Amino acid sequence: MSPEEMARFRLIEGTFRDCCLKWGYKEVRTPTLEYLHLFTSTGTLTPGMLGKVYSFLDWDGWSGERVVLRPDGTIPVARLYIDSMEGEELAKLFYIANVFIFEATGKKTRERWQCGAELIGAGSLSADAELVMLALEVLKQLKLEGIELRLSHAGLIKALLAKLGLSAEEQTRMFDRILDGDTEVLAKVKLERPELGKTLHSLLELKGKSAEFAKKLKALFAQDLPEFKPYIDGCTNIAELLEALGCDYQIDIASGRGFEYYTGVIFQFFKGEEKIGGGGRYDALIPLMGGEDTPASGFALYLDRLMNLVKPEALAKPSEQSILIRAEPQAAKEGFRTAARLHEAGYRAEFYLGVQEPADFDWTLDIQSKPPKFILTDQVKGQKVAAKTMNEVLKLVKR
Amino acid sequence: MINNLKIALPKGHLLAQTSALLKRAGWGLGGYHEQTRFYRIKSGGFPRLSARVFHERDIPIQVAIGNYDLGICGLDWIEELLAKYPSSALLKVKNLRYGEGALYVAASPAEGVSTVEEVRAKPGTIRIASEYPNLAESFALNLRLRRFGVFPLWGAAEVYPPESADLALVSGTTEELSLYGLVPISRGLNVNAFLIANRDSWKAKNMNEIMSSVEKALIPESVRPRPAGEKHPPMPEIQYPAEEAAKDVVRLALPDGHQQSPTLRLLNKAGIRLDDYPSAAGNRRPTADLPGVTIKVIRPQDMPLQVANGNFDLAITGRDWLREHLYQFPSSPAKELVDLKSGKVKIVAVVSQDLSVADVRDLRELNAERAAPLRVASEYVNIADKYARDNHLSLYRVIPTWGASEAFLPEDADLLIENTQTGQTLARHNLKIIDTLFESTACLIGSSKRISSSIKRESTKSIIKILRMAVEEI
Numbered sequence: 001m002s003p004e005e006m007a008r009f010r011l012i013e014g015t016f017r018d019c020c021l022k023w024g025y026k027e028v029r030t031p032t033l034e035y036l037h038l039f040t041s042t043g044t045l046t047p048g049m050l051g052k053v054y055s056f057l058d059w060d061g062w063s064g065e066r067v068v069l070r071p072d073g074t075i076p077v078a079r080l081y082i083d084s085m086e087g088e089e090l091a092k093l094f095y096i097a098n099v100f101i102f103e104a105t106g107k108k109t110r111e112r113w114q115c116g117a118e119l120i121g122a123g124s125l126s127a128d129a130e131l132v133m134l135a136l137e138v139l140k141q142l143k144l145e146g147i148e149l150r151l152s153h154a155g156l157i158k159a160l161l162a163k164l165g166l167s168a169e170e171q172t173r174m175f176d177r178i179l180d181g182d183t184e185v186l187a188k189v190k191l192e193r194p195e196l197g198k199t200l201h202s203l204l205e206l207k208g209k210s211a212e213f214a215k216k217l218k219a220l221f222a223q224d225l226p227e228f229k230p231y232i233d234g235c236t237n238i239a240e241l242l243e244a245l246g247c248d249y250q251i252d253i254a255s256g257r258g259f260e261y262y263t264g265v266i267f268q269f270f271k272g273e274e275k276i277g278g279g280g281r282y283d284a285l286i287p288l289m290g291g292e293d294t295p296a297s298g299f300a301l302y303l304d305r306l307m308n309l310v311k312p313e314a315l316a317k318p319s320e321q322s323i324l325i326r327a328e329p330q331a332a333k334e335g336f337r338t339a340a341r342l343h344e345a346g347y348r349a350e351f352y353l354g355v356q357e358p359a360d361f362d363w364t365l366d367i368q369s370k371p372p373k374f375i376l377t378d379q380v381k382g383q384k385v386a387a388k389t390m391n392e393v394l395k396l397v398k399r
Numbered sequence: 400m401i402n403n404l405k406i407a408l409p410k411g412h413l414l415a416q417t418s419a420l421l422k423r424a425g426w427g428l429g430g431y432h433e434q435t436r437f438y439r440i441k442s443g444g445f446p447r448l449s450a451r452v453f454h455e456r457d458i459p460i461q462v463a464i465g466n467y468d469l470g471i472c473g474l475d476w477i478e479e480l481l482a483k484y485p486s487s488a489l490l491k492v493k494n495l496r497y498g499e500g501a502l503y504v505a506a507s508p509a510e511g512v513s514t515v516e517e518v519r520a521k522p523g524t525i526r527i528a529s530e531y532p533n534l535a536e537s538f539a540l541n542l543r544l545r546r547f548g549v550f551p552l553w554g555a556a557e558v559y560p561p562e563s564a565d566l567a568l569v570s571g572t573t574e575e576l577s578l579y580g581l582v583p584i585s586r587g588l589n590v591n592a593f594l595i596a597n598r599d600s601w602k603a604k605n606m607n608e609i610m611s612s613v614e615k616a617l618i619p620e621s622v623r624p625r626p627a628g629e630k631h632p633p634m635p636e637i638q639y640p641a642e643e644a645a646k647d648v649v650r651l652a653l654p655d656g657h658q659q660s661p662t663l664r665l666l667n668k669a670g671i672r673l674d675d676y677p678s679a680a681g682n683r684r685p686t687a688d689l690p691g692v693t694i695k696v697i698r699p700q701d702m703p704l705q706v707a708n709g710n711f712d713l714a715i716t717g718r719d720w721l722r723e724h725l726y727q728f729p730s731s732p733a734k735e736l737v738d739l740k741s742g743k744v745k746i747v748a749v750v751s752q753d754l755s756v757a758d759v760r761d762l763r764e765l766n767a768e769r770a771a772p773l774r775v776a777s778e779y780v781n782i783a784d785k786y787a788r789d790n791h792l793s794l795y796r797v798i799p800t801w802g803a804s805e806a807f808l809p810e811d812a813d814l815l816i817e818n819t820q821t822g823q824t825l826a827r828h829n830l831k832i833i834d835t836l837f838e839s840t841a842c843l844i845g846s847s848k849r850i851s852s853s854i855k856r857e858s859t860k861s862i863i864k865i866l867r868m869a870v871e872e873i
Contacts, residue, residue, distance in 0.1 A: 037524075041545035050540045051485075062707040062728045064548030065524060066536075104486045 007315055008307040009113070013096050015141045016115040016301065020094040023134050025117055028093045030076035036066040038075055043288050045072060046176035046260045052102040054110075069100035072259065073116045074282070074298055075289070081120050082291035091120040096303070109304060116279075116300035120286070123295020128265055128281060129241050131299050135269060135277060136247065138301060143314045148270040149249040151239060154262040154280065156231035156253060163225070181257040213251065214239045238265050261285040267299065271309055277301035321397060322360075326352040327367040335367045338374075341390055347397065363397055402604040404448045407462060407470035409455040413592050416497040417471050423616035426450075438806035445609060451811070454801040456530075459595065463487040464798065466811045468600035469609075473498055475531065475570055475590045482533035488598040492610075496617060498592035502531065502570050504538055505581035507561035513582050515542055518566065524548050526708075528556045528564035535568045538587055550705070553698040553801075555655065557581060558683040562650070563695070563710040647854040649692045649862065652706075652714035653685070654699040661741040661841065662715050669869035691858045700778075706846050707731040712859055715739065719746055719779065719818060719839035726781035737843040737867050744818040746779070748786065748834035749825055751809035759790050759834050762814065772796045776804055776812035783816040786836060805830060 001009060017027065036055045039045045045053075054069040061067070070076055077093055085091050094117040103110050117134060119127050132149065139147050157178060161171040177185050214236035221228045235251065242249050257278065258266050264281030279299025286294040323342055327335025335351060342349035349365075350356065358364045358379055366375040372386035374393050387393045408431060409417060418431050427443025428450055435452060442448035453461060458472035459480040465488065480487055504527075506512050518525060525547040529535040532551035539547040550559070556567040557579040567581065570590060576583055594613060596606070653662055659677040666673060666687075676685035676696065683696040697705070702714035703724030718735065725731055748759060756762045766773045773795040777783035780799045787795045792814075800807060804817050805828045818839065819825055822832060843866055850856045 037546040040540060040543070040547070042543040047540045047543070051537070057727070060728060060730050062704055062724075062731050062733075063524070064526065064550050064708075065546070066548075 005307060008310050009303065011310060011315055012142060012301075012303055012306050013115065016094070016096065016138050019134060019138045019141060020117055023092070023130070025092040025094040025134075028077060028080055028095050030070070030073075030080055030095065030097065032070055032098070033067050034070050034076055034079075036068040038079060038289065039068065039071060041288065042172070042260075043284055044075060044259075044261055046179055048176060048180040049101070049259075054100050054102065070097070071099055071101055073097050073099055073114050073300055074118060074259070074261070075285070077116070077118050077298075078120075078285050078289055078291070078296070081118075081294075082286060082289055086291060086294075089121050091118070093118045093120070113303035114300040115303055116298060118296060118298035120296040121294055123281075123283060123297070125237050125241060127295075128238050128267075128297050129245070131279060131297055132238075132242060132247070132267055133245065135279070135299050135301060139269065139276075142306065142310055144271060144306070144309055146271060147276075149242070149247065150252045150268045150270060151235060151249050152251070152253050152266040152268070153231050153235040153264060154258075154266055155264055156228065156235060159228055159231055160253075176260060179258050179260055179262075217251075234264055261288075264297070269301070274305060275302070276305045276309070320346055320348050321362045322348040322350070323363045323365050323397065324350055324352055324356055324358055324361040325365050325367065328369050330369040331367045331373075334373070338365065338367060338390060338393075341394075342397075345394055365393065402447065404445075404469065404600075404604060404606065404609065405467045406448065406450045407453050407458045407467040407472075408450050409458060409472050409592075410452055411455055413455060413471070413473060413498045417495075417592065420495065420497070420613070420616050424612040425616075426612070438803065444612070448609065451806070454803065456801045459487075459489060460798065461811060462595050462597050463489045465597050465599060468597050468604060469606070470595045471495065471592060472595065473500070473570075473590050474593050475500075475502055475534075475588060477593060477595060478588060479531045479533050482537045490596045490598050490601050491593050492596045492601070493594040493613065493617075495592040495594055495613075498590065500570050500572065500590040502534065502568060502587035502590060503573070503576060503583040504542075504585040504587055505557075505560070505567050505569055505576050505579075505583050506565065507580060508582050509580075510561040510565060512565070513584065515585055518542070518584060519544060521565065525566060526550065526564040527566045527568060528552055528559035529568035530554060530556055531568055531570075534587065538568060538585070542585065550701070550708070553700040555683060555697045555701075558695055558697060559710075562645075563705060647691060647852045647858075649713060649855055649858045650711045651692055651694045651862070652702050652711040652716075653694055653696050654702075654715055655683070655696050656698070658699055658715070658717075658742060658841065665739060665741065665866070665869055668872065669865045671865070689858075689862070691854065692862070703731070703733040703844060704728075706844055707733040709846065709848070712850070712855070713843060713845050713862060715841060715843055717742065717744075717839050718837075718842050719744070719782070721842065721844055722837070722839075723779045723781050726785045732846040732848045733844055734847050735842045736845045736863055737870060739841040739843060739866070740870055742839075742841045744820050744839050746782065746816065746818050746836040746839055747822075747825075747832045748836065749805075749808065749815040749817055749819075749830045749832055750813065752829045752831050753809060754813075756833060762833065763790060763792055766792050766794065773814060774798055774812040775814045775816065776800050776807040777816035778802065778804060779816055782836065786816055787814075 039050060049071065053071040055066040058067045073095055077095060081091055096115050098111050098113050100111055117131060119131055136147065158175060161174050166174065174185055218232055218236055221232045239249060239251060257268065257275070258280055261282040261284065262280040263283045266280035268278040269276050277300060279297065281297040283295040286296060325335050325339055339349045339351055361379055363379060364377045367373065372388055374387040376385050376387060376393060376396050385396055387396060414433060421428055421431070425444040426448065428440050429443065430440040431450065431452065438452050440450045442450065455472045456476050458470040459477045461467045462470040463480060477489065477491060481489065506518070512518050512521065525544050527535045527539060527547060528550045530552050532549045535549045550564060556569050560567050560581060566584065568587065573583055653676060663673065663676060672688045674686045675682050678685060685694050685696065687694055699716040700720050702711065702716040703721045705711045706714050707724070707728065721733060721735060724733055750756055750762065756765055773792050775783050775787050775795050776798045778800055780797050783797050798812055804815055805824055808815055808830055825832065843863065845859070850859060
């Protein structure tokens with residue numbers, strides 16, 4: 001990343017950190033290199049995703065077991081929780097990490113950055129809503145407008161697939177395809193299976209906003225498909241709460257792009273057609289990885305995509321004054337000493353290397369071997385002042 | 400525009416039918432038959448076409464990297480490459496409708512698993528042995544195995560279950576599996592011979608004439624005879640060591656292939672009598688008059704990894720293969736116990752006579768001047784990689800080969816890391832040795848890990864001792 005890109009990166013990272021800390025989340029960091037088996041069992045990552053990971057044999061890998069460059073942020077955090085925090089009833093954790101996924105076109109970067117937050121141990125409607133609010137707060141602080149929130153539900157998709165009369169393996173395969181972003185899967189099934197009931201048809205096309213829509217949904221299913229009630233409730237309850245909080249959303253059942261470990265509500269954040277983040281409930285992941293039965297949910301924002309969306313005006317200008325120090329060869333020692341003093345006093349001071357443009361700085365400070373030792377030029381006003389001591393210089397630059 | 404076209408053709412089980420197909424297609428490849436001693440053949444039918452004969456496994460790699468425009472090989476090896484490198488420049492152009500077979504994930508009934516669910520429910524790491532390590536990994540991911548390790552093999556995967564692996568991914572038929580004492584757990588991939596092309600050649604070169612000649616020569620689906628089931632000599636019933644005794648039993652691996660006779664001579668000299676080794680029926684579990692020892696016959700290339708894994712306690716292999724393993728896994732417990740002194744070869748760096756290079760320094764200078772990466776072909780990929788690294792050959796790539804590597808130079812590789820006994824084969828191929836890496840002989844290898852069973856420790860010691868004495872007598 002170039003300095004300009006790093007400035008965007010740090011802005012997003014900093015905003016995300018501030019928001020997380022204010023909501024009481026604590027930062028964690030996990031290893032870049034993990035065991036592949038953390039990601040392989042059913043209910044973690046789909047085979048589609050696992051086919052794109054960077055895995056290899058370690059220098060001591062003669063058992064044939066592979067290690068992998070972390071392809072996801074949540075699973076390592078779940079492992080960290082199980083290994084060293086399991087006694088804690090509630091763990092609110094956040095991370096800023098890179099993940100590695102092969103991308104065949106070579107147009108997108110294969111190392112991607114994520115800002116993620118995980119809420120382990122709560123498993124309530126409020127917990128899910130808190131994560132959505134936190135994500136939206138970050139996006140708002142970054143002055144991104146027109147963010148669309150789409151809601152779906154992993155349990156509802158699974159129940160639907162079961163209802164389609166598919167074998168267990170087919171169900172898993174289709175669920176994985178939906179998670180990998182194939183939005184056509186359900187539509188295709190609908191075409192191929194005209195005998196499906198009217199209710200199921202309408203569910204496949206489920207799209208809509210507002211609590212009114214949610215209420216209608218509830219009524220429809222209570223009557224025709226009572227077994228779907230818990231999932232519909234899971235979806236509509238959070239929708240109602242978010243609406244009460246003044247949050248816009250869209251329910252879109254067929255678009256459940258995400259991770260195989262999701263069990264409940266899935267939320268995705270879009271800016272236009274671009275997905276900039278997502279998350280959901282994953283109650284089964286921690287027990288699946290050998291931990292205790294612990295509910296959890298989390299989300300991640302895609303830092304690389306946000307970097308392209310942040311407006312230049314959102315980038316904070318460095319607030320400190322900048323000083324270019326030009327020392328005569330005999331006064332070089334004095335020049336470096338002066339730079340150190342200025343840094344201590346909170347200024348940005350650079351040593352002149354024959355290339356920098358004085359106009360890019362607030363001040364230039366010439367250091368001479370003969371008195372007056374210092375000549376300070378105000379680049380903004382174009383005024384020159386001489387000074388004998390460092391203290392005088394400090395007084396002068398303090399505008 | 401007239402372009403020259405190069406095709407890679409298979410040795411082995413696809414040769415007869417490929418040769419017949421190309422004869423019908425009028426390619427006029429007179430030298431392409433079972434007894435062929437030529438590797439490069441000009442086409443009589445299409446003057447701009449030339450062919451080179453490869454081990455089947457080399458063909459997709461050669462076509463993908465652009466050394467050859469076209470190739471014919473089994474779908475198994477194509478998918479093996481694509482499983483790991485999906486964006487390879489490889490096109491599957493035509494199913495040639497012969498060479499049918501399938502890949503199976505198989506287990507031993509002795510292990511008590513016969514379904515995917517049972518495999519998934521097994522605790523611990525599932526060990527999968529295969530000549531197709533990339534496909535084995537894809538299968539494991541698709542079967543959603545929780546935790547697995549893949550043993551990449553040079554061959555004989557069928558003999559690994561149940562003691563040395565839980566599953567084997569093998570090509571063959573269900574009848575063949577049952578001969579090996581295995582049951583299929585999942586049918587993986589239907590295999591056929593395929594015509595493949597390099598993607599860039601396919602776009603840039605005119606292949607219409609050649610393609611239509613193949614098209615016309617294909618036997619129509621309807622008149623194809625069903626392949627008759629091959630007859631196999633009966634295999635002796637497999638005796639597995641009883642479970643409680645297993646921890647005290649020494650597991651010895653003996654080599655297959657041309658190392659069999661020197662190995663047998665040495666064992667006989669040590670007073671060990673073997674039954675059915677070498678085996679005419681392909682039996683890979685011979686017996687010996689050594690109490691407390693079980694024997695399996697596997698590829699010498701695969702032995703160091705298997706000793707490191709603890710699947711075997713002792714093995715007779717070559718120092719070259721031990722080094723190859725140790726370069727990949729420097730902290731491996733596999734180590735040489737006895738130098739058996741037979742089968743002496745030198746591992747050498749080889750270039751074409753036509754290259755004005757006398758030593759590796761010349762080669763480094765030559766390589767620094769050219770834009771294309773130096774192509775280093777070798778059966779020993781880790782030894783070759785280390786050699787190139789240690790000698791600072793700046794831009795290079797290692798091309799794995801499966802035999803007859805000397806025929807790679809000069810067209811398909813620039814440098815070869817190869818073993819040689821007398822250097823005559825190399826000279827016959829117009830090649831010269833520019834460096835000797837090390838000398839290799841047959842050796843007995845074992846693990847530096849302590850053996851916990853005292854009975855086994857004693858038996859291991861005594862085998863090492865009698866072999867050492869036998870070597871000193873020679």
